[in-house]
Amino acid sequence: MKKADFLIVGGGITGLTIARELIKRGYENIIIIEKENSLAKHASGRNSGVLHAGIYYAPDSLKAKFCLKGNFLMREYCKERGLPILETGKVIVIRNEREAETLKGLYKRAIRNGARVELIDERQLSKIEPNAKTYKMGLYSYYTAVVDPKRILNSLYEDLASTGKVKIFMNTKFKDIKQSSIALTDRYNIEFDIFINAAGAYADKIAHSFGLGLNYKLIPFKGTYKRLKKEKSHLIRGNIYPVPDIRNPFLGVHFTKDIRGDVYLGPTAIPAFGRENYGITEGIDKEAMDIFIEDVILFFVNPRFREIALQEPRKYMFNFFYKDAKKLVKRLLPEWIEPSDRVGIRPQLVDWEKKELVMDFVVIKDGNTIHILNTISPAFTSSMAFAKFVVNNYVQ
16 A cells, blocks of 8 residues: 555646646645556657647637646746757648638737737748748747657656655556545555546546546547658748637647657547557557447537548548648648658547537546546646646645
């Protein structure tokens, strides 16, 4: 039997930043359990590394409140620790007059959320991103940046371990709850005062084991990327995005230059058949049939999900993927694009009673347990500010 004042399930960015915030408040005797043998195996280590700037999210939502604050805190952390960061900004481009109206609405939303953005013309765009293509106008985001998620996670791990107040147990999987204060794992039992569920793609299952959030289910979407050949990476300076449909949680195929100078194109947003379904069959388990049935139900009852399910899988075919990417730039040939092993899973929360996609972070507190659901983009960007919110509002 292990004992902890705080037991955190999940060694991703949410779990690590909450532990960091607890230490800042003077708490100690914290245990983090992580089912993998190392950090960054899943969403926290597989995301694009883009620090978002609060442009897309509904005003007054948790995402809007913490995205920009988290961006600034993450920038500060990287600079303090000497971690790489590219402060190249981002351009959002459009194709026609209809999208121009959407872009203006996005500009107003960004201003309301505190983002530093500017509507620019084609001449200004050509100075920022010479190869980007737009119709009359675009949007420039000053605060968008790119970091290395894996290096940040490893740095946070080292920070926590060095305090002597946090123990991080790898290869330790949460199994069930016993009584109200003993967690059963596949290695040993852990008695806790406060339990924090930060398990990402499995957070709904853990909440359900406590009898909580039973109306919520996580539906996995697979995001795959391609890459520009190295000799063509100079064509992209920073980030080029399309104007998105803000009713949906996905931002479309875009270009991102990472800290190593590689340019990635993507991601797709394809319904997956497992919470770790990174390959064609990899990660497909006994839950696959349940996920398939849930996808079919959502397809027939939810128009937004149906639209995603009809459009996104086409991007598995290179011609469709290429056409989407080509709309954003002046010069791009099919032979300049090569395969990439970058792939991630986005565990999208669904309110199953309403059959609707949940667009914001969700926190459920019951007794001495806290459950954090729907930690999807911009969860990495928001993490340090969101951790402050969780500790301030839910830890007593």
